[in-house]
Amino acid sequence: MLAVKGLRANVGGKEILRGLDFSVGPGEVHAIMGPNGSGKSTFAHVLSGREGYEVTAGSATFEGQDLLTLEPEERAQLGLFLAFQYPVELPGVNNTYFLKAALNSILKARGEPELDAVSFLRLIKEKLKILHLDDSLLKRAVNAGFSGGEKKRNEIFQMALLEPKLAILDETDSGLDIDALRVVADGVNALRSPERSMIVVTHYQRLLDYIQPDVVHVLSKGRIIRSGGKELALELEEKGYGWIDAEGQAA
Amino acid sequence: MTSAQAVDDIVGSEYEHGFTTDIASETFPPGLDEGVVRAISARKGEPEFMTEWRLKAYRHWLTMREPAWAAVYYPKIDFQSISYFSAPKRPEDMPKSLDEIDPILLDTYNKLGIPLEEQKALAGIAVDAVFDSVSVATTFRKSLAEAGVIFCSISEAVHDYPELIQQHLGSVVPHTDNYYAGLNAAVYSDGTFVYVPKGVRCPMELSTYFRINARNTGQFERTLIVAEAGSYVSYLEGCTAPQRDENQLHAAVVELIAMEDAEIKYSTVQNWYPGDAQGKGGIYNFVTKRGDCRGARSKISWTQVETGSAITWKYPSCLLRGDGSVGEFYSVAVTKGRQQADTGTKMIHIGKNTSSTIVSKGISAGEGTQTYRGLVRIGPRAEGARNHTQCDSLLIGDRCSANTFPYIEVKHPSANMEHEATTSKISDDQLFYCRSRGLTEEDAVSMIVNGFCKEVFNELPMEFAVEAQKLLSISLEGAVG
């Protein structure tokens, strides 16, 4: 599904990703953990095509296609989705309208028929039900004046609607209280399927109590320094990031 | 034959006939003097009062100077190089089908999603519509007549309702008002007259499509709308124009009169040719629009979406004379490429407890420059006056500019004034967010811009709002990057 090899990338002239190797198979859920500043968001942004990141070496392929040469919207159209660590506000842009335009843009690019207003609303209702969300968010402008929890829920809702093949969740858990965290985690779990892979980026082990990953990776200074099962997350929780930083140094 | 060729042929042939002898010509040769003013009046078969009205305006205009205070720059206009009259084409000269219409124009219509029948009307194919500088026909007249509403061309009104014209024409914008208004009064080509009798709610939205399609012909429309006590009318004005080479002057005058408890809603979607990438060939749009809230509790709202023209000079205004009268101005103006706009409004509070609302949304892209110029004047008798002004600018790219000049004059201590102004840019974060959801950069820009303009679009009649949004998207195509 996703294969990243020897990826190096600079931001503002500084090398942040330093030879990153990483791969995800269909239906798998991978967790990436790492201290602040280790390059987690940078990795997510490079994968989704944000400008301002200079890839200097390595490759990233998605279902055999070279991701790095594509525009962000082309990646989305292929089935890549990024749930933002800091979702962006679009004042005046109605959430429902935004989602319909996004979904239809993706369908159009795939040569599939676009949805009319009625079938779109039906789809929205269905997704709201799966996620146990109410429809109050739909009438508002995209993320404008949303609370932290609402923004994160809205990201999950967008993911549910756009049905990506690979979703990257960048610290979707940070800043959420335990109830909000549960809502988000339930949403993610509801969207797990053999056709959908996920990369769950998190700073804390806490989220992994709710979302069971197949593989846990530890990112430090722009490289995956360890990969393992769920027990790696627990070990990390116990020993703290100092532990891997020390190891990263040694490595 | 294309319509451009047809115009060439007509113009070419007119020179042979000569001007002084043939007032029946389709298009007058360029130039302006008293003879031309008389000829326009004669050609339109006007009663003497109208001829005199024009001549008085012309003589005064000769003493006036072109305004130079607006922040717009353009080569000096040679008023003697303009042709001041162009008759409607005869049915046999009109295009018979859309195949004969300028493909660029059709492309614009299609992008706007204008239905085929309406496209024909807009393109001047024998359907009821207003085109060129003379009103050829007006639509829906019958059902309006049943309601007692008069909706016709100014020329017809001059013949059929001379008392109303004599009473109201020039009573809001006198010929002495400004240079372009003076010129318009002298040579106005045609326009629209609306009269809504006492207590009548006009049964439909009134719309007129203006279109400039005769080369080198200055356009001098004149619109007069009178709403008697307790009446209501909503008027829509919109236009699109084909590409052309020469700059074209458009100096319209719009006068609105609202009596006691009457309400006039005037909406404009303006999309004239803005010129090529160098700004060459676009329309100069120098318009005087003013509403007179003459009666107590009357209300006038201006809503405008301005995306076209090379140069726009326009300040739809309200005179709030009646006690408790209300003035509103909702505006979206887009400048891109080399477009220049100096626009805004004036709210003149004269009566007691008058209130006004100004919402101005300016969007600049490319090397567009835009100036908002708003005047709110609270007169010495305007006790309890209120104004709320919100003036937002959105910049796309870093070569464009936006300026805001709010002028406030308060002569009564009880005035309640609020002013808010913001300038923002479309952020990279916003663009990336949209694109990561599968939207193209252009879709993202148009969505963000439409969101920015929402408060104004909400004021437009539904169908017009949809058209305005599309227009905005089209006009910002390629604005980023």
Ligand SMILES: Nc1ncnc2c1ncn2[C@@H]1O[C@H](COP(=O)(O)OP(=O)(O)O)[C@@H](O)[C@H]1O
């Ligand atoms: N636009 C930028 N310009 C310069 N440095 C940046 C920029 N964005 C991120 N960085 C730096 O890159 C490093 C990794 O940041 P980030 O990927 O956000 O880490 P994480 O998500 O793991 O906390 C940090 O040192 C951060 O300061």
Ligand SMILES: [Mg+2]
């Ligand atoms: Mg981060």
